[in-house]
Amino acid sequence: MPGASANIGVVGLAVMGSNLARNLASREGNTVAIFNRSYEKTETLVSEHPEAGFLPAKTYQEFADSLQKPRTAIIMVKAGRPTDAVIDSLLEVFEPGDIIVDGGNAYFPDTIRREKAVRETGVNFVGAGISGGEEGALTGPSIMPGGSDESWVTLGPILKSIAAVAEGEPCVTHVGHDGAGHFVKMVHNGIEYADMQLIAEAYDLIRRGTGKTPAEIADIFAEWNRGELESYLIEITAEVLRQIDAATGQPLVDVIVDQAGAKGTGAWTVQTALSLGVPVSGIAEATFARSLSSHPEQRAVAAALPGPDDEFTVAPEDVDAFIEDVRLALYASKIVAYSQGFDEIRAGAAEYDWNIDLGAISKIWRGGCIIRAQFLNRIADAYAAEPGLPVLMTAPYFAEALTRGQAAWRRVVVTAAQSGIPAPAFSSSLSYYDGIRADRLPAALVQGQRDFFGAHTYKRIDKDGTFHTQWSGDRTEIEAEDTH
């Protein structure tokens, strides 16, 4: 086809799309066709980056004509209806065998639906989670593509060329079919919520307990970043805490309104976990903590409620030990959050029939994305040693860290409760740990209650079968149909 000289195209040239297009263009062998609904953005990108050699298109037809076959286009537009609108327009000009990639933050059931609909036209559809924000899009994101094996053959080398590199390996893998990539990206974001909340709770406890300034706490986080907690989120926490507001001379963190926003991926992770029956309590608490913070009217009224009588102060001679306790509690809670997140991926893979390699997922999160951390190597090691590991935190490395940290973890949760300092993610992570390792749970009583009011039946520990006690009669037990 005359003029068809781009091997990849990008539709949607706002922050993410333009950076991704520049990243693609900077890699050997790529020629990038670009299209945006309003042409001004296309013109601006071309004029600001002549070095990229972009092939700008004014119409979808021009865009399709400039692409080599099989045509491959990455959509980076607003998630939701705009994505559907772009897919429809591309389908009018693409042919069977071509590939449409949605690199936006789609909800995975939408990706499953789109993949099915697009596949019927003979065009391939790939939902790809892309993490790392605008900087990652430009310099190397972590990429989580779903879609067919056939698409991966063409797409794999292109995505490998632009992904972040961690320890010599590109941070991209073919996650699984249809919505698997966006599912894994969703859980990534959920884990990110938990990790951020845990760090925020650690900061709050240290600040309120020791009276240290944000800049002093920044030094503590910088120190932690040289050890087992080393991660991008710990690193940027130190940067944020050290920042002084130019207008007031105050620490910036003290002039920022304390209401955390959310774009919905944390809620999706929790909603999905609820339907899969997976307890992601750390992610849920982190998501709810953002919701709680964002109700100033309720907080203003509730401020009248009493807290404990005593002021929370750590004695000067105990400050170093307290900070070390908080560090250990943070690490232990973080292990729980990641263990829960990987549990959700495992359950999602079983439910949707995706063959997801959990070790490979931990590896592609080592670079480019927001939760990048040394720690992810330990997760990869755990799954390499035992691919079917049922509970990540029981792997020897994590079990040892939890054993080492548990006394400190308990002290911190007790201190938070006694001092009236909210630490929902620390406490719920500890409760999960104690729940999952418990020999016997009070779920037995819940089953008894359910049988009492709803004849929901129960199992017995000493024999097979399903039973019901005739609570409103003579309270004898009968064998029953299983109505669990």
Ligand SMILES: NC(=O)c1ccc[n+]([C@@H]2O[C@H](COP(=O)([O-])OP(=O)(O)OC[C@H]3O[C@@H](n4cnc5c(N)ncnc54)[C@H](OP(=O)(O)O)[C@@H]3O)[C@@H](O)[C@H]2O)c1
């Ligand atoms: N992974 C991350 O860290 C990260 C970060 C940010 C965003 N994202 C995701 O990446 C995607 C792009 O984000 P963004 O912030 O760059 O852009 P955005 O603000 O989400 O979307 C703006 C882009 O969408 C286009 N658009 C909107 N409605 C359209 C329609 N009906 N038909 C065609 N195009 C339409 C706009 O075109 P016009 O210029 O013509 O209006 C513009 O190119 C989103 O899905 C977002 O959720 C990911």
